[in-house]
Amino acid sequence: MFHSCLLREDPRWFDTHLPKSSKIPGRIRSWLAESASLTARLQAATGGIQVQVQKQGWGRPFLSEAKHLGLPWNRLAWVREIVLYGADRPLLLARTVAPQGTLAGAGSQLTRLGTRPLGEILFTSPYIRRERLEWTHLPAGIWKVSGLSPLPAWGRRALYRVADKPLLVGEFFMPWVFTLGRGDG
Numbered sequence: 619m620f621h622s623c624l625l626r627e628d629p630r631w632f633d634t635h636l637p638k639s640s641k642i643p644g645r646i647r648s649w650l651a652e653s654a655s656l657t658a659r660l661q662a663a664t665g666g667i668q669v670q671v672q673k674q675g676w677g678r679p680f681l682s683e684a685k686h687l688g689l690p691w692n693r694l695a696w697v698r699e700i701v702l703y704g705a706d707r708p709l710l711l712a713r714t715v716a717p718q719g720t721l722a723g724a725g726s727q728l729t730r731l732g733t734r735p736l737g738e739i740l741f742t743s744p745y746i747r748r749e750r751l752e753w754t755h756l757p758a759g760i761w762k763v764s765g766l767s768p769l770p771a772w773g774r775r776a777l778y779r780v781a782d783k784p785l786l787v788g789e790f791f792m793p794w795v796f797t798l799g800r801g802d803g
C-alpha cells in the first residue's frame with residue numbers, strides 16, 4: 619500500500635520558531651499561521667469553494683506522521699486527502715491522518731465528512747484544540763495530482779486533539795492563494 623495520493627514523499631517539516639521562518643514574507647506567513655478556518659478564509663476570498671476527495675480510508679502514514687501520532691511505523695491510520703477548489707482553480711491540498719482511536723466518539727464525524735470541508739468539524743467542535751504547528755516548502759514535482767502549479771509550494775502541518783486524541787492535518791497552498799484579496803488574484 620502506498621502512502622499518499624497527493625505527495626510522492628513525506629515533506630521536510632521545520633519548526634515555526636526557527637530563524638528561517640522569520641524570513642517568510644508576511645503575505646505568505648499570514649496564511650501559514652492562520653489560526654481560524656482556512657476554508658472560511660478561502661471561501662470569503664473566492665466566493666465559493668468545493669472539496670474534491672482524492673482518498674479517504676485506511677492508509678499508511680509517513681514515518682514522521684506516525685511519530686507525531688505516537689503510532690508504530692507500520693500501523694495503518696485513517697487518511698483523507700483532498701483538493702480544495704475555488705474560482706475554478708485548485709487552491710489548497712490537504713492530507714489528514716487519524717489513528718483508529720481518534721475515530722471513536724467525537725472523532726467519528728471525520729469518517730462521515732464526504733465533500734464537506736474538515737473545517738466544519740474542526741472549528742465548530744468544542745472538543746478540538748490545536749497543538750504543534752510546522753511549516754514546509756515543497757519542491758516542484760512532489761505532486762501526484764495533475765493541473766497544479768509547477769512552482770514550489772508552501773505548506774503547514776498542525777497536530778490537533780479531538781477529545782484528547784491526536785489528528786494531524788497537512789495543508790499545502792497553491793501560490794496564487796497568496797495574492798487573493800489584494801485585487802490582483
Ligand code: PHB
Nearest residue numbers: 656657700712734735736
Ligand atoms: C478537508 O476537507 O479534508 C480539508 C479542507 C480544508 C482544509 C483542510 C482539510 O484546510
